[in-house]
Amino acid sequence: MLSAFWLVLKRDLLLALRRRSEIFTVLFFFLVVISLFPLGVGTEDKTLKQIAPGVVWIAALLASTLALERLFSSDYVDGTLEQLALAPQSMSVMVLAKMVAHWLLTGLPLVLISPLVGLFYHLPSHSIGVMMMVLLIGTPILSMIGAIGAALTLGLRGGGVLVSLLVLPFYLPVMVYGSGAIATSMQQGLSLQPYFMVLGAFALLAIVFSPLATAAALRISLE
Amino acid sequence: MKLEAKNLQCTRGDRELFSDLSFSLEKSQLMMLEGQNGSGKTTLLRALCGLYEPDEGEILWQGKSIKKLDEAYRRELFYLGHLNAIKPDLTVLENLRFNTLLAGDSVTDEALMQALGTIGLFAFEDFPASQLSQGQKRRVSLARLLVSKANLWILDEPFVALDIAAVELLQSIIAKHVEEGGMVILTTHQEVPLTRGKIKRLSLSGGSIKEQVGVNA
Numbered sequence: 037m038l039s040a041f042w043l044v045l046k047r048d049l050l051l052a053l054r055r056r057s058e059i060f061t062v063l064f065f066f067l068v069v070i071s072l073f074p075l076g077v078g079t080e081d082k083t084l085k086q087i088a089p090g091v092v093w094i095a096a097l098l099a100s101t102l103a104l105e106r107l108f109s110s111d112y113v114d115g116t117l118e119q120l121a122l123a124p125q126s127m128s129v130m131v132l133a134k135m136v137a138h139w140l141l142t143g144l145p146l147v148l149i150s151p152l153v154g155l156f157y158h159l160p161s162h163s164i165g166v167m168m169m170v171l172l173i174g175t176p177i178l179s180m181i182g183a184i185g186a187a188l189t190l191g192l193r194g195g196g197v198l199v200s201l202l203v204l205p206f207y208l209p210v211m212v213y214g215s216g217a218i219a220t221s222m223q224q225g226l227s228l229q230p231y232f233m234v235l236g237a238f239a240l241l242a243i244v245f246s247p248l249a250t251a252a253a254l255r256i257s258l259e
Numbered sequence: 260m261k262l263e264a265k266n267l268q269c270t271r272g273d274r275e276l277f278s279d280l281s282f283s284l285e286k287s288q289l290m291m292l293e294g295q296n297g298s299g300k301t302t303l304l305r306a307l308c309g310l311y312e313p314d315e316g317e318i319l320w321q322g323k324s325i326k327k328l329d330e331a332y333r334r335e336l337f338y339l340g341h342l343n344a345i346k347p348d349l350t351v352l353e354n355l356r357f358n359t360l361l362a363g364d365s366v367t368d369e370a371l372m373q374a375l376g377t378i379g380l381f382a383f384e385d386f387p388a389s390q391l392s393q394g395q396k397r398r399v400s401l402a403r404l405l406v407s408k409a410n411l412w413i414l415d416e417p418f419v420a421l422d423i424a425a426v427e428l429l430q431s432i433i434a435k436h437v438e439e440g441g442m443v444i445l446t447t448h449q450e451v452p453l454t455r456g457k458i459k460r461l462s463l464s465g466g467s468i469k470e471q472v473g474v475n476a
Binding site for chain 1: 305308309310311312330331333334336338340341342343344345346347348349353357358360361362363
């Protein structure tokens with residue numbers, strides 16, 4: 037079971053390495069969205085601090101949906117998905133591997149680059165740490181929820197737009213608690229623990245249920 | 260080893276493809292599926308793999324429902340559809356290695372290289388698959404047959420895009436598998452000459468099953 041996980045994960049990472057442009061597209065999209073806001077709303081210190089938590093999360097949500105359409109579509113088109121479905125291993129495990137690969141390629145770069153965003157928006161260093169932490173917990177949830185949407189819209193015309201419409205509402209709780217944690221960290225004396233616990237609970241739920249749901253949706257799409 | 264289909268019925272949209280279709284296949288048997296375009300050959304093959312759920316009826320492997328057997332059944336199964344499952348960004352060897360490991364066959368790179376040599380792709384192993392012709396891609400996916408340990412091969416139009424030499428090679432690979440006690444179900448208009456074993460012909464248009472024994476009856 038573990039071997040199937042590593043096999044699919046390694047292959048997806050190898051494919052991404054052969055097409056590096058796709059990784060950078062997501063990263064640059066994130067940076068562009070982040071840097072558009074100060075230009076639009078002004079560069080006043082107080083305003084920036086106030087909007088930063090929301091902006092980071094909105095940019096992360098949009099960047100994450102950007103690569104979702106491709107998550108299963110190329111495997112679907114060339115027949116690899118059929119072979120995944122017919123492999124004598126649990127499909128959920130292989131789906132989880134694809135989610136992990138998606139996160140490593142689109143979520144993790146955002147986490148790593150987020151301190152730069154903190155500097156753009158004059159966030160205190162403590163809040164930058166919190167931002168990295170919530171993105172680290174939150175972006176895998178985005179990949180996992182997104183995968184369900186990508187599997188459901190597989191093979192449909194205009195699936196790319198549809199998948200965004202479908203998954204963005206489900207991203208909301210993650211965004212609300214994620215940006216809430218960053219905003220709270222800028223105020224004195226408030227505990228961040230509830231935010232981390234709620235986000236952690238979301239992450240655990242997603243890890244358990246999303247591979248099962250995605251595998252089931254893929255089997256329907258393959259019929 | 261026995262594969263049984265009982266009273267299968269499949270529909271696509273409002274159109275009924277076939278109904279009340281029953282047959283069985285045992286070891287050392289080859290089943291040729293015949294029928295016009297759109298008569299449901301591919302649908303039937305996908306149903307036999309478990310990719311498609313028939314509206315009615317059941318499919319049994321060793322007397323047990325393939326839905327219940329799930330992974331245990333898929334271990335016995337090799338399916339090749341219209342799509343080759345070849346990634347253009349990977350090399351020939353990487354493609355073959357991924358697909359064989361995925362199917363649960365652990366084989367060495369030497370065995371894979373040997374399979375590539377047999378199938379006529381000697382010295383192509385580090386070639387990016389994007390540069391292969393359609394027929395060569397088909398050969399890469401057929402090379403998996405040479406290292407597969409599956410008993411039941413389900414092949415959907417395996418001869419498409421192959422040249423004459425490759426068609427002959429594939430015929431002999433299929434014949435060898437049947438003669439060694441394996442089972443093959445395929446859709447094709449090409450004959451597969453057998454020296455041992457049985458050929459069954461299932462015609463989807465009429466739902467009739469004719470049986471043939473040995474070479475060219």
